[in-house]
Amino acid sequence: MTERAIGRIAGIWLVLAALNGGIAVATGAYASHGLTDQRMIELFRIAGQYQMWHALALAGVASLTRLGGGRLGSPRLLAFAGWAFLAGIVLFCGALYLLALQGPSPLGAVAPVGGLSFMAGWAALVAVGVRWTLTDRR
Template identity: 50%
Template structure:
């Protein structure tokens, strides 16, 4: 199995569970959580969906040879790790109310930003072709 196929499968799982999380928030959690914690949960689901789509993009770019494969590999794994840590910590915070879990989210956010940065660098300077700028 190629890394691109693995990422597509992970992106599909992320996307499907983000939809399920949003439905769960709307139908089961809304009466149970404060508005603040419900917003935290919804932020987790929204960012999970954004990065499911971003991971699909990284897989597509890598499969088409449109950037440096090593940077794209790092970018994809950073997005996966960042999604798990960022969204996971926010889900846990919303469901438990343990504020210390919110301190973990920036680590995931940094990984997500690194993933986007890696994608940008890989696309602009890593293809082995001269820039068309």
């Protein structure tokens, strides 16, 4: 993969990270100022916290992709981590936001899949770290 392609991919991950960070801030503000039911507020806060943490993880994926993804042969693992974090945000956080706004629904069943997606993303970063540790010997 060329440096230029890696730079573009890293830029896309950074944009997605920033968008999700902004959405997390907006949902937190909505929970604080637009909701009155304590259960709804709590669900929004939990979803917003997970969304923010994983927006930061996406920023990490962007940085790692830019700094060493191609050089150390991990762009696919980093991409997998990014997609897993993004899927987790959509599925887990999205399910909690919907639960808060609409009450229980069959869509709530996707929340555990989102949680597994988050875990898969972190596992992929572990694999990247192990690969870099084993291959970056000078």
